[in-house]
Amino acid sequence: MKTHKKKIWIDLDNSPHVPFFKPIIEELEKRGYSFTITARDCFQVCGLADLLRLPYNRIGRHYGKNRVMKVIGLAIRALQLAPTVLSEKPALALSHGSRSQLIIARLLGVPSTLIFDYEHAQWLPFAYPDTVIVPEVIPDDAIKQRFSRIGRYPGIKEDVYVPRFKPLNGILSELGITTEEVVVTIRPPATEAHYHRPQSDELFSAVMQRLTALSDTRLIVLPRNGDQEATVRAAWSSLIDTGKIIIPPKVIDGLNLIWHSDLVISGGGTMNREAAALGVPVYSIFRGQMGTVDEYLANCGRLVLLQSIEDIENKLHICKWNRPAHPGSDSPEALGTIIDELVSIMEHR
DSSP: OOOOOOEEEEEEOSTTHHHHHHHHHHHHHHTTOEEEEEEEESTTHHHHHHHTTOOOEEEEEOOOSOHHHHHHHHHHHHHHHHHHHHHHOOSEEEESSOHHHHHHHHHHTOOEEEEOSOTTOOOOTTOOOSEEEEETTSOGGGOOSOOSEEEEESSOGGGGTGGGOOOOTTHHHHTTOOTTSEEEEEEOOOTTSTTOOHHHHHHHHHHHHHHHTOTTEEEEEOOSSHHHHHHHHHHSHHHHHHTSEEOOSSOOOHHHHHHTOSEEEESSSHHHHHHHHHTOOEEEOOOSOOOHHHHHHHHTTSOEEOOSHHHHHHTOOOSOOOOOSSOOOSOTTHHHHHHHHHHHHHHTO
8 A cells, every 4th residue: 555645736727727637636646646736716717626526725816918917916826825835735736837836836945847738838937847748749949948857748638638538418408509500619719818819809700700600500609707708798699699609607518518519619729629639620710829739730630720811711611520439539648648757756756
């Protein structure tokens, strides 16, 4: 029986982190590690954690799009995290991009590991992780910072949890959608992110205009926050009233919705990559600096980039998807590789 029981602190800073860390936590618990989990109250992070039955401490919130307020918010949340760190005394701080965690971990001397898959994310000069884990497709020369250790895993981060996904029928009927209709799931651009570009908003509007003009399509729109939902409702209120556009009233299983969609269109990264991992036709309207992972998926034909209004007319194919019997994954070994890397990091503490 393992007795080391080293504690890992995971900070869930954004909604994609919840399904990603669920299997990692389960596998590391089997190896004798314990956890303390904190979650930021924004972007449905806490709702998803509740849905997946992850215990957590709700700490901090989002401070909006303004850059000054973002920096202030990072500092405030870092200080809010301090009591948890001091009381739990973790051996490792682990996240998929929590800047607040990196700040307080550095200040309190807690070793940190960051898993990331977008090499163009902005770094804070005083809050670097000690070690990082990245997809194999990101080359060394794309990582500008120096770290004491760079671990790698095959495939994409969505391959960590997609292999465990089991589809559940009934999600479309619950939303009032028939099997004859073409189901399009749409995620608007991340308007509050530092990488956001106005061109993404223009493409989103053009996509909505084209899709709403078709008689056999139903649009499921997944706003990122309350402000964005209000914007969508104001712009397309009549189509929401008729049910042409559906905004789910509660947090739903994103993978299950993607699997039962005929195509996915997103202005961000995770939903696009989840669809690619499941094999669902997927289109990106992201117009920030393209990351290596998305370039890799586009080159493999698993993701179509819509970079102009003309692309929406010429590249966007709106039709029923010939869904296979079961979802698959190109890199089912991604989870095991990350687990081995984390165990190695922990055992060298």
